[in-house]
Amino acid sequence: MKINTKIAAVILMVFGLGSCVQAQQTETRTPGHFTKVHSGGSWEVILTEGNKEEIRIEAKGVSLDKVKTEIDGDVLEVGLVRGSYNNVKLKFYITYRELEGVRCSGSGEMEVTSPVEASEFYIGLSGSGDIIMNTLEARELEASISGSAEIKIKGGSVDEAEIKQSGSGDFLAENLAIGELNVSKSGSGDTEVGDLGEISVRSSGSGDIIYSGSPRMGEVRVSGSSSIRKR
Template sequence: MKTKTLLTIILAAMAIVSASAQNRIVKQNRQVAEFTAIDASSGWDVIIRQGNRQSVSIEVSEELLDRAVVEVKNGTLHIYNENRNRSFSFRNMRNTTQKAYVTVTNLQKIEASGGVDIRFETPLKTGDLEVNLSGGTDLENLILDCNRFNGQFSGGCDAGITFSGAKEVKADISGGSDVKLREISARMTWISASGGCDIELTGKTDSLTLDASGGCDVSASGLEAQDCTAAFSGAADGGLFVTHRLDIRVSGAADVTCKGNPRDISKSVSKSSSLTMR
């Protein structure tokens, strides 16, 4: 009985020490080479702002400090945790802190996976921007002014982007992701959606090309398009806003509504699907 009691006390003390270590936050500035891309993983919170001078700092729980890797390779800032101890499990990180504060002068690519949260504190102005998110990554508060945008979202990502300028917008969205692309003002917009995604599009575009399948819900009735080529299949639902030319194929129990009174319509609608013009 005494042995069990002693063991319980020891385990409780170890838990307190572990919790205390997790609650001790270490702040560091990291000196890194010049970069134009960010690649983050391992559940980090990445807070980005644009400024005149590049900088990187981190806030991490003390027990994670020796595993935190912040380095630049080939112009890409990598942020991740290195598991140097086989007995350590990243499953026990719910009470830990790992934040990276990144100031960029020029950002051309963002890549993130593994539960990363990315938040912008300032608008971003750049030439072309490529975004590749997967594995439950969140992207918040990005107000973007760019020439061309190319985004890939998969594996249950949540992303919200507001455009203050973009000539071309392209997005490939899959795997149950929830993506909002707002205030688009582009010559051309391409959207590919599959695998149960929820998508919201607003703004204006000269040309919209849209392919939706696999139970997706595409709300594009807030995106005014002069010309639209669209295909809905596999129980996908959607709303469109087209003012001039509409070329649309609807099949596989898909339901689509379209407003805007386009003058030139080419359509193919299967028996199990519906297209409603409003």
């Protein structure tokens, strides 16, 4: 009888733990100072400017102790510790004081909801995910896209921008004014920007470059069916 009671208690405990993992869990962490954010995986990351550096985690299908929020130098890395996971839903709400770059790999989505001002800003995207940004004001912008990923910037202006694309991923920023633009691309991904002062292009494949304004043409090398045209 005592043995049966113990077995029943263990079974209840196991099922109880399983229910906790399946239910949505939340936790708030204070990681320390960072200026860049890297996310790798299929989760959603939402960044907002604030007067503190904080992360609120919403997790379902995984224990919170498996959720990684680590700082390496000035980079905040969010995701899961190494392991095998199924049916995991993760959402990170990140509050930052200062932002100088974002990077996303995998199929996740990252959104910067606040306007960003920076001297230099970097956007890196690989896989099939998206990065969506509010307005950006910067002296220099470097953006790199590989795979079928997509970068969207709602508006703003930068003095100089270098955009590198490979695959079918698009760079969509039709309201972003750029003083000097350098594009290097291969594949079918499109590049859409706003008013330009000057443009230089190296392109192979079928991806188009669409712009506004009357820019000076620098070095232009195009092969394949790619086109450069005014909106």
